[in-house]
Amino acid sequence: MSDYEHILVGVDLTEESKLVAARAVALANAFEARLSCAHVIEPLSLAYGGDIPMDLTTIQEQIQETAKVHLQEFSAQMGIAEENQHLIFGRPETEIDAIAADIGADLIVVGSHGRHGLALILGSTANGVLHGAPCDVLAVRVGLKELS
Numbered sequence: 001m002s003d004y005e006h007i008l009v010g011v012d013l014t015e016e017s018k019l020v021a022a023r024a025v026a027l028a029n030a031f032e033a034r035l036s037c038a039h040v041i042e043p044l045s046l047a048y049g050g051d052i053p054m055d056l057t058t059i060q061e062q063i064q065e066t067a068k069v070h071l072q073e074f075s076a077q078m079g080i081a082e083e084n085q086h087l088i089f090g091r092p093e094t095e096i097d098a099i100a101a102d103i104g105a106d107l108i109v110v111g112s113h114g115r116h117g118l119a120l121i122l123g124s125t126a127n128g129v130l131h132g133a134p135c136d137v138l139a140v141r142v143g144l145k146e147l148s
Helices: 016-031 057-078 092-103 118-122 125-132
Strands: 006-010 034-041 085-089 107-112 136-141
Touching: 006 016, 006 092, 016 034, 016 057, 016 107, 016 136, 034 057, 034 092, 057 085, 085 092, 092 107, 092 125, 107 125, 125 136
Parallel strands: 006 034, 006 107, 034 085, 107 136
Antiparallel strands: none
């Protein structure tokens, strides 16, 4: 196995993302790899089925501006350069894979809650990323406090 050269970490900008990003930073340091991060905003029309009888443009723009600021702050804490920060709209599992392919990432790092039962059958973002990834995927277990 060759060393990783470009690592993409997919984050949802929650507190748990810090653990996921810390693993990605450690790997990037160990392999002397470039590190990029991605945050995907799911459009409200997708989240609510598209049958909302109102214009959500203003709300979506506010969400995007807030996410942009949070991504910049988060990335600064992890030492990720602005040109390696990706904020995009869509379904996280497909967009993270697309970004990885576009930037030539050879490892994607994402968080996984290790769901069971119905949630496992329906799939998670980490599972979706894994099945469509153009490269290796590391799923970092998060949310262990809930399991204790």
